[in-house]
Amino acid sequence: MLWRGVTANTTGSVSGIKGEGETHPRKTDKSLRILVVEDNRDSADSLRLFLEFSGHEVAVAYSGHDGVRAAEQYQPDVVLCDIGLPGLDGYGVARKLRDNPTTAKARLIAVTAYGQDEDRRRSHEAGFEQHLVKPVGPDALQRVLNCSAVLNRKSGVVPPSPERNRKSPTATEMTLSDS
Numbered sequence: 001m002l003w004r005g006v007t008a009n010t011t012g013s014v015s016g017i018k019g020e021g022e023t024h025p026r027k028t029d030k031s032l033r034i035l036v037v038e039d040n041r042d043s044a045d046s047l048r049l050f051l052e053f054s055g056h057e058v059a060v061a062y063s064g065h066d067g068v069r070a071a072e073q074y075q076p077d078v079v080l081c082d083i084g085l086p087g088l089d090g091y092g093v094a095r096k097l098r099d100n101p102t103t104a105k106a107r108l109i110a111v112t113a114y115g116q117d118e119d120r121r122r123s124h125e126a127g128f129e130q131h132l133v134k135p136v137g138p139d140a141l142q143r144v145l146n147c148s149a150v151l152n153r154k155s156g157v158v159p160p161s162p163e164r165n166r167k168s169p170t171a172t173e174m175t176l177s178d179s
């Protein structure tokens with residue numbers, strides 16, 4: 001099911017964020033259409049709220065099957081997808097989105113608690129371009145969303161990532177909390 005405009009309580013501070021109590025997240029360089037696929041409703045709605053405050057247009061799906069349907073309707077620039085989803089897991093979501101011409105150009109970013117090398121390998125094979133390990137800090141998430149590969153994805157031109165040839169872990173391969 002596609003949920004947009006979910007009402008959330010914004011009066012309290014968000015714990016675990018550097019500068020706790022700040023109410024104005026840094027705006028992004030460019031607004032993106034983002035689909036969040038996450039079965040934990042509180043996490044999904046909190047992420048949606050943060051992304052909207054950052055200037056993005058956001059839709060949320062709470063299961064893998066709903067995520068695939070939502071992506072077909074919403075046609076996002078970026079999909080932030082959990083791996084451990086009930087029913088159709090995040091790997092299955094990525095494969096279905098990559099196989100569908102309507103959704104194949106979306107930037108797929110895994111946002112998951114699965115952080116082992118095998119998990120990263122499987123997410124890459126399924127079609128994810130990046131693998132972020134929870135908890136992901138707001139600054140780290142903004143950096144990933146602001147990278148030129150995400151912004152150029154709309155035109156279908158994605159520059160090759162110099163990180164793919166590196167032996168050492170990149171920022172998106174490490175556990176990201178607050179950076």
